[in-house]
Amino acid sequence: MCWSATADLVAGTAIAAVGAACVTRAARTRPRALPLAALPLLLGAHQIIEAVIWNDSGGRGPAVVAWAVIALPLLPLWVPAGVLCVAPARARRRLALPLVCGVVTSAALAYVLATRTLTASVRGHTMAYEIGLPHAGWLIAGYLLATIGSLLLSGEAYLVLLGGLVAVAAAGCTALWRWEFISTWCACAAVCSVVLYVWVRRPPPAPDSD
Numbered sequence: 001m002c003w004s005a006t007a008d009l010v011a012g013t014a015i016a017a018v019g020a021a022c023v024t025r026a027a028r029t030r031p032r033a034l035p036l037a038a039l040p041l042l043l044g045a046h047q048i049i050e051a052v053i054w055n056d057s058g059g060r061g062p063a064v065v066a067w068a069v070i071a072l073p074l075l076p077l078w079v080p081a082g083v084l085c086v087a088p089a090r091a092r093r094r095l096a097l098p099l100v101c102g103v104v105t106s107a108a109l110a111y112v113l114a115t116r117t118l119t120a121s122v123r124g125h126t127m128a129y130e131i132g133l134p135h136a137g138w139l140i141a142g143y144l145l146a147t148i149g150s151l152l153l154s155g156e157a158y159l160v161l162l163g164g165l166v167a168v169a170a171a172g173c174t175a176l177w178r179w180e181f182i183s184t185w186c187a188c189a190a191v192c193s194v195v196l197y198v199w200v201r202r203p204p205p206a207p208d209s210d
Contacts (some may be wrong), residue, residue: 002186003125005054008047011186016044018193022200030204035082036159037200040193042078046070047186053127058120068118068129072109076102076143080150083159088205091155098153102146105139158199162192 002008019040026037049070052063080102084095118131133139148170151163169188 002047002050005051008051008054008186011190012044012047012049012051014044015040015047015186015189015193018190018197019044022193022197025197026200030086030200032085033200033204035078035085036196039078039082040189040196042070042074043189043193047189050127053120054122058122058127060117060119064118064120064129065113067120068113068131071129072113073106076109076146077106079147083150083154086154086156086159086204088155091153094153095150098146098150101142102150105142105146108135108139108142109133156199156205158195158202162195162199165195166192 002011019038019042022037022040023034026033030037046067049063049067053059053061053067056063058064080095080099084092084099087095112131112133116131118129120127120129122128148163148167151159151166154160154163166188169191
């Protein structure tokens, strides 16, 4: 999320371009990394969709639904599954927990989206989304464990670094967003995309065994 339609469109296009480079590189050298390499494409599309929401001044249209599908049920399933695809053998057992959390959290959020109405509205320099999550604390905990937790437990140095960056950036972005000062999630997505690009260009680690 960015602070205007223009910012979202520019950031989304740039992030998607990094994603295309990540996918191209991974397809040639690290096929198992393709799900994670494609993450910037997903994040870029997310930003571009929000540019449409800004132009519509929020509301409840198809763009809002598309934005929510990516943000809520898709990411907590995509990230731990992608990490598991590239994790060394020694890390796979401990990655079962964030993957299970991702499956459960994704299913719960998909149910919420199917049974409740999501509304987007402009608040200051941010876009706010309201759906009234039941058991919000548990869902947030599951979401964070699935996404950030899987990166931190991945066993790959660059992915652990990415998890740390996301954790710190998410805290700062959330604070600014809650104050309705400015939304900086797009900057977080851009940094994550660059880190993923650097990671996918590195040779894969040597295979190991349990």
